Amino acid sequence: QKEVEQNSGPLSVPEGAIASLNCTYSDRGSQSFFWYRQYSGKSPELIMFIYSNGDKEDGRFTAQLNKASQYVSLLIRDSQPSDSATYLCAVNFGGSTLGRLYFGRGTQLTVWP
């Protein structure tokens, strides 16, 4: 059974703080990992992807992957009110399900001024 779990939140942080979003997945053979941001009433927007163990940084966003622990996280530094959204973790388990992403339920983040 392929599953993706996220801490359900909601998560609330003050402006300028670091927001930490976490995700675990069920299959050690998983290939690629994605973070999407979804504003209310909008479609998901891809903000980060990672496929190798370690950290990947892009501006204020850092994705961290630990395949041994089957754990992927997203850190948002210097959080801004505009970061307030639902963050979706998605996994491509590869193999016969290559074209399919499995999504977590999302973590709602609120950044207050």
Add this chain to the structure above:
Amino acid sequence: KAGVTQTPRYLIKTRGQQVTLSCSPISGHRSVSWYQQTPGQGLQFLFEYFSETQRNKGNFPGRFSGRQFSNSRSEMNVSTLELGDSALYLCASSLRGGGLGTHHEQFFGPGTRLTVL
């Protein structure tokens, strides 16, 4: 480069009717995946088409079907609509099969909001 487009953006139907939704992927992308998003169930995978062939299918009844054309545009059809089919229907395009270094990132369109009365 233009993004993923979906038409129509909003749709209101009554129970028992059928509906067809359309998706045009990013130019050069050959894979189109469809997802249903509801507050209760989150994002659920419907199916994926690549090179005009269905490659993956989620756990939805046969009322949900799709197809892909030679220009990679895709349509999905829902027959005999039920109240529970009210949802945001999203399509996502991906390079898939783009060779080494392709990690199959999927890019979503704006979605079609379907309301079944």
